Structures are given as structure tokens and as C-alpha cells.
Amino acid sequence: MSKPQVSQHQLNEQQYQGKSEAYLKSKVHAQGLEFGKMQALVQQHQYQEILDLGCGGGHVSYHLAPYAKAITAYDLSAEMVDLVVQQAQQKGFANVTGQVGVAENLSFAAQRFDLVVSRYSAHHWQNLPQALAEIHRVLRDHGRVVIFDIVGSSHPILDTFIQSIEFIRDPSHVRDYSLAEWIQMTEQAGFHAQQIERQSLTLDFQSWVQRMQSPADAVATILNLQNKVSDLVRDYYKVQKDGTFVSQAVYLELTKI
Known part of the structure; x- marks a missing residue:
């Protein structure tokens, strides 16, 4: 009997099973100037x-809940969504609700939201242009989008390195897009960049691999690659x-046009 085919969305969901608490407690995800x-x-x-x-551990929801009427925490992982709703209730944020789904097919009416925020999620999306089109659809006229994510490089060897270690650590990784790719795709989707700010992010190796529960052979492979790269x-x-x-990240603030 042939092995059942696994889609990218299914792989993403499988990769994050049993990891919601790790992302809730992760300092990298809980803290940030953004x-x-x-x-x-x-x-x-x-x-x-x-x-x-792509709410993950829900840190965006917790930080913005005191200032908004309603926040929808949306993620492919039902486990993550359940955690965020529970945590929001414990924190006294009755205005946070949860919904499970994929970024490429948002189950909301057109022009539903004033603001869409995505943090550390887009590099897992199966089809970024399609997801951006969906964001544009559910965003109200002149609404804004904030995207914060790891970025790749336009330099081939630098880009190959970061994509390689990301994928070895987490097979649900799709791509850390370069800043040039982000600008091109967001403009094509009907957005105008209001603010672009790069940040450097130090990733403690042990926390980075433990958070994803990367197997020992994957960890060894990443370390081997790091030892063999050029200066x-x-x-x-x-x-x-x-x-x-140290990885590079970007804060993108976009306006719907």
C-alpha cells in the first residue's frame, strides 16, 4: 500500500503539534520592539x-487586545488557537476570539478588518501571493497590514545557508523571502509600503532547535553546515x-491601495 500524500498545510500542522506551550514561553516570540x-x-x-x-502563541493578540474592540486569532494549528483563546481569557481579554484556517483562504467577508498583523508566520505559507490577495480582500479600504518576519538574502550563498538550516530544523519551512521579493509581491497585491525597518535577531541555538523539537540528526547536520561554511x-x-x-528580520507596514 502506498504512503498517503501529505500536503504542505498538513505538514505545517503536524510540525506544530505539542509545541504551543514552547511558543507561548519563547522569549524571541514574546518580546520585540515591533x-x-x-x-x-x-x-x-x-x-x-x-x-x-498566523497567531502562533498569541503574543500579537495579547499586546493589542487592550487597544481594540475585537481581535481574531487565526492559525492553521487548532492547538495554537485553543491556547491563545485560553490565555486571553486568563488575561482578561474577552475581545479575543479564535478561528482555525489557512492564510491562503481566509473565511471572512470582504473588508472585515481595519488591521491585519502577521508575525513570524509568512515563511510557512504555501502560497504567499495568494495569501496577500486574501489579506487585501478582507482588509477595509485604506486599512493597514503589519508583517514582521525573517528575511532571506539576495546574495545566493547567504540565502542558501539560511534556507537550508531553516528547512533542516523545521521541514514545514517554505521560504524566508528577501526584502526585494517582499516589496515586489506586496505591490503586486495592491499594497503600498508605509514603513520598512530591518532588525537583527540573535537566535540562541539550543532554544531555537528545542522549540521545534528538532531531532538529534537534524541538529548535528545544522552544526556541521555551520562549521563548514565560508567566512x-x-x-x-x-x-x-x-x-x-544572528538572523535578519523586517518590519513591513503596508497600506491597502
Whole structure:
């Protein structure tokens, strides 16, 4: 009997089973300068209906809940969504609700949200242009989108390195898009970039692989790759002896046009 085929969406869901608590407690996911920017944006424009797209451990929802009327925590993983709703209730945020689904097919009416926020999620999406088209559809006229994600590089060897170790650590990884790719795809989807800000993110190696429960052979392969790369790659990512490295992230604030 042939082995059942597994779709990318199914792989994503499988990869995150049993990991919701790890992402809730992750310092990388719970902290960040971008939260202050998001809060200021919501307060400035008085956004009321917010979609936390690819909510993961729910940190965007928790940070924005005090300033909005309603937040929908949306994720492919039912386990993640359940965790976020439970945590929101414990924190006293009755305005946070959850919904399970994929980014490429948002089950919401057109122009439902004032603001869509996606943090550390887009590199898992199976079809980014389709997801951006869906975001554009559910966003109200002149609404905004905030995307915060790891970015790849336009330099081939630097890009190959980051994509390789990401995929070995987590087979549900699709792509860390370069900033140029992000700009091109968001413009094609009907968005205008209001703010673009790059950030450097130090990733403690042990926490990085433990959070995903990467198997020992995958961890060994990543360390082997890190030991064999050129000085160009090692210096750019500031690879340390224990495997800790620095990745690049981008804060994109987009307006629907």
C-alpha cells in the first residue's frame, strides 16, 4: 500500500503539534520592539477590528487586545488557537476570539478588518501571493497590514545557508523571502509600503532547535553546515561556536491601495 500524500498545510500542522506551550514561553516570540510600533499604530488610527494572522502563541493578540474592540486569532494549528483563546481569557481579554484556517483562504467577508498583523508566520505559507490577495480582500479600504518576519538574502550563498538550516530544523519551512521579493509581491497585491525597518535577531541555538523539537540528526547536520561554511557566511550571520547566530528580520507596514 502506498504512503498517503501529505500536503504542505498538513505538514505545517503536524510540525506544530505539542509545541504551543514552547511558543507561548519563547522569549524571541514574546518580546520585540515591533510590539510597541503595533500598539502605537492601533492607538493612532483607532483600529477596532484586528486579524492576528498566523497567531502562533498569541503574543500579537495579547499586546493589542487592550487597544481594540475585537481581535481574531487565526492559525492553521487548532492547538495554537485553543491556547491563545485560553490565555486571553486568563488575561482578561474577552475581545479575543479564535478561528482555525489557512492564510491562503481566509473565511471572512470582504473588508472585515481595519488591521491585519502577521508575525513570524509568512515563511510557512504555501502560497504567499495568494495569501496577500486574501489579506487585501478582507482588509477595509485604506486599512493597514503589519508583517514582521525573517528575511532571506539576495546574495545566493547567504540565502542558501539560511534556507537550508531553516528547512533542516523545521521541514514545514517554505521560504524566508528577501526584502526585494517582499516589496515586489506586496505591490503586486495592491499594497503600498508605509514603513520598512530591518532588525537583527540573535537566535540562541539550543532554544531555537528545542522549540521545534528538532531531532538529534537534524541538529548535528545544522552544526556541521555551520562549521563548514565560508567566512563570508559565518561573518554575515555571526555564527558562534555553540551554533548561536544572528538572523535578519523586517518590519513591513503596508497600506491597502
